Amino acid sequence: MLRETSSRRRMAKAAAAVLVVAGLLLSSSPSPAAAAGRGGELRMKHSDGGYSYNRTLAHILVQYASAVYTSDLTSLFTWTCPRCQGDTKGFEMIVIIVDVENCLQAFVGVAPDPQSIIIAFRGTQEHSVSNWIEDLFWKQLDVTYPGMPDAMVHHGFYSAYYNTTVRREILKAVRWARKTYGRLPINVVGHSMGGALASFCALDLSVKYGSQEVQLMTFGQPRVGNPAFAAYFSDQVPRTIRVTHQNDIVPHLPPYFCYLGEWTYHHFAREVWLHETIVGNVVTKNETICDGSGEDPTCSRSVYGRSVADHLEYYGVSLHADSRGTCQFVIGSTNTAYSSILEVDRTIILARYPQEWQSVESI
Numbered sequence: 001m002l003r004e005t006s007s008r009r010r011m012a013k014a015a016a017a018v019l020v021v022a023g024l025l026l027s028s029s030p031s032p033a034a035a036a037g038r039g040g041e042l043r044m045k046h047s048d049g050g051y052s053y054n055r056t057l058a059h060i061l062v063q064y065a066s067a068v069y070t071s072d073l074t075s076l077f078t079w080t081c082p083r084c085q086g087d088t089k090g091f092e093m094i095v096i097i098v099d100v101e102n103c104l105q106a107f108v109g110v111a112p113d114p115q116s117i118i119i120a121f122r123g124t125q126e127h128s129v130s131n132w133i134e135d136l137f138w139k140q141l142d143v144t145y146p147g148m149p150d151a152m153v154h155h156g157f158y159s160a161y162y163n164t165t166v167r168r169e170i171l172k173a174v175r176w177a178r179k180t181y182g183r184l185p186i187n188v189v190g191h192s193m194g195g196a197l198a199s200f201c202a203l204d205l206s207v208k209y210g211s212q213e214v215q216l217m218t219f220g221q222p223r224v225g226n227p228a229f230a231a232y233f234s235d236q237v238p239r240t241i242r243v244t245h246q247n248d249i250v251p252h253l254p255p256y257f258c259y260l261g262e263w264t265y266h267h268f269a270r271e272v273w274l275h276e277t278i279v280g281n282v283v284t285k286n287e288t289i290c291d292g293s294g295e296d297p298t299c300s301r302s303v304y305g306r307s308v309a310d311h312l313e314y315y316g317v318s319l320h321a322d323s324r325g326t327c328q329f330v331i332g333s334t335n336t337a338y339s340s341i342l343e344v345d346r347t348i349i350l351a352r353y354p355q356e357w358q359s360v361e362s363i
């Protein structure tokens with residue numbers, strides 16, 4: 001479903017090209033001054049109620065966003081994989097979900113610090129990250145977000161979360177975790193495409209459990225919806241940090257054109273932009289906490305987004321697949337860590353809870 005047919009895509013590209021040309025004519029430079037003066041703020045309001053960026057937390061959560069790329073599901077489940085070390089020690093996996101058909105991977109587990117339920121989504125596994133990025137340029141705002149007449153999102157991102165087995169399994173795991181471990185808060189994380197899915201998941205859980213229970217942190221995520229969606233999102237998921245890195249290209253896509261009103265993509269707040277500041281000969285790592293608009297012109301928008309390398313590393317942690325090829329995964333034969341392995345609708349589910357729980361209705 002993430003793959004459109006080529007003719008549809010060509011049509012979409014042609015249509016989008018017109019918009020892009022118009023957009024380029026009107027706003028060809030990322031100049032902070034120009035952008036700041038014109039509608040960059042739209043009608044976003046500061047609704048994060050004092051929620052602030054915690055660097056220590058970011059350094060921990062990025063490791064979960066990295067670990068979810070592990071294709072050896074046994075070592076991921078037992079939390080013995082090379083990326084399952086360090087600050088994430090003591091993490092207990094509850095479920096790993098691999099949607100083979102749509103090439104998605106996510107997990108849910110419980111962490112000792114921050115003591116919470118952690119939900120992590122993997123980014124795209126398609127053979128070429130560059131192809132995926134190129135495609136991002138042409139994504140249309142083609143779905144109205146349910147219950148929000150003006151809020152538009154991209155169908156592919158939306159349905160990757162809402163219209164796959166992933167959502168049902170995540171809700172089930174969260175319910176089991178809160179029943180078993182107590183009413184823990186929930187941290188949702190994801191990188192790249194996984195950041196887009198994480199956003200929808202955090203929104204879903206906020207509506208279900210209350211926005212004080214859910215925190216979202218994404219790394220190098222693309223834009224997912226229009227200004228109305230971004231405003232709605234900020235109200236519902238105020239505890240959101242959207243980390244961007246230097247010249248990472250993905251946060252620049254699909255493009256934002258402030259002149260297109262509700263017909264443009266628009267990020268939600270709050271961005272934290274990791275970049276280097278050079279003063280004289282000294283290079284300093286800088287983390288800029290951006291404004292509440294979602295499209296702060298002094299953050300990543302102040303530079304051209306053209307780096308794939310910057311996309312694949314955050315806080316010095318690698319965020320990409322550990323093996324070549326698409327959607328590969330390996331399950332070892334010798335282990336007892338998971339109580340059940342199930343295949344439902346071309347989705348592999350490894351779970352700590354017993355088979356009986358699998359059939360429990362989740363909503």
Ligand SMILES: *[C@@H]1O[C@H](CO)[C@@H](O)[C@H](O)[C@H]1NC(C)=O
Nearest residue numbers: 054055056057060113114115
């Ligand atoms: C930041 O997060 C770390 C890790 O969860 C936590 O130990 C620390 O108390 C937090 N700091 C603040 C100021 O909330």
Ligand SMILES: *[C@@H]1O[C@H](CO)[C@@H](O)[C@H](O)[C@H]1NC(C)=O
Nearest residue numbers: 001155158159160162163164
């Ligand atoms: C959901 O997925 C099914 C099958 O995968 C498809 O037929 C249906 O059109 C999808 N619905 C939406 C809203 O994307």
Ligand SMILES: *[C@@H]1O[C@H](CO)[C@@H](O)[C@H](O)[C@H]1NC(C)=O
Nearest residue numbers: 277278284286287288298299
């Ligand atoms: C960090 O970057 C911001 C711009 O995003 C700049 O205003 C600030 O001076 C920089 N801080 C340092 C210590 O270089």
